[in-house]
Amino acid sequence: GIQVEQSPPDLILQEGANSTLRCNFSDSVNNLQWFHQNPWGQLINLFYIPSGTKQNGRLSATTVATERYSLLYISSSQTTDSGVYFCAVARIKAAGNKLTFGGGTRVLVKP
Amino acid sequence: DTEVTQTPKHLVMGMTNKKSLKCEQHMGHRAMYWYKQKAKKPPELMFVYSYEKLSINESVPSRFSPECPNSSLLNLHLHALQPEDSALYLCASSQVVSRGYTFGSGTRLTVV
Numbered sequence: 331g332i333q334v335e336q337s338p339p340d341l342i343l344q345e346g347a348n349s350t351l352r353c354n355f356s357d358s359v360n361n362l363q364w365f366h367q368n369p370w371g372q373l374i375n376l377f378y379i380p381s382g383t384k385q386n387g388r389l390s391a392t393t394v395a396t397e398r399y400s401l402l403y404i405s406s407s408q409t410t411d412s413g414v415y416f417c418a419v420a421r422i423k424a425a426g427n428k429l430t431f432g433g434g435t436r437v438l439v440k441p
Numbered sequence: 442d443t444e445v446t447q448t449p450k451h452l453v454m455g456m457t458n459k460k461s462l463k464c465e466q467h468m469g470h471r472a473m474y475w476y477k478q479k480a481k482k483p484p485e486l487m488f489v490y491s492y493e494k495l496s497i498n499e500s501v502p503s504r505f506s507p508e509c510p511n512s513s514l515l516n517l518h519l520h521a522l523q524p525e526d527s528a529l530y531l532c533a534s535s536q537v538v539s540r541g542y543t544f545g546s547g548t549r550l551t552v553v
Contacts, residue, residue, distance in 0.1 A: 361540075371529050371546065371549065373531065373544040373547075375542070375543065378540060378541035418542075427535060428486055428497060429474075429486065429542055431484050433483055434483055
């Protein structure tokens, strides 16, 4: 199966700082998503980004599919950005997608 | 409606109990999924349903029994679970040729 590696595993930020999270994957994919999991367990979809660049407020993401990596940028971090960020990938098949998650980056933003 | 709704949010059950987890979506998605997440680990796929038919079973023990009664509902029937089955159980849905998953808020299960 596809291997997904995220770095760094842990990140401590001062409020207002910027950061970059990385996701490397081992094979070609046609589905890549970034999720934020809050302390209550809810997985919130941040981006569907199998290729290209997207921005949503203080967050942006870039996927370079040919080089098998994706980056998530957090700018002007806030305490509410704390939680675990997951990258997940899949190869689309007719029988439904098998979305495989990376190990996550645990982010703590301090006030 | 852009949500996946899971009930109950919390469940405590004994090892001899039978219980069910429920998942519902009204986005017209024809693929639905069960994931299991242990503490400090990523979610792991258990089952995939496509057009109400089981298409992927990730070698899950038979004490977990999925059911998809219609295109909007997904159940997970639980019987004779072990304490190590305690986890967060997440339901998700997507278009079959996906443009992204939507996850529910999960059921936090404790087996005593």
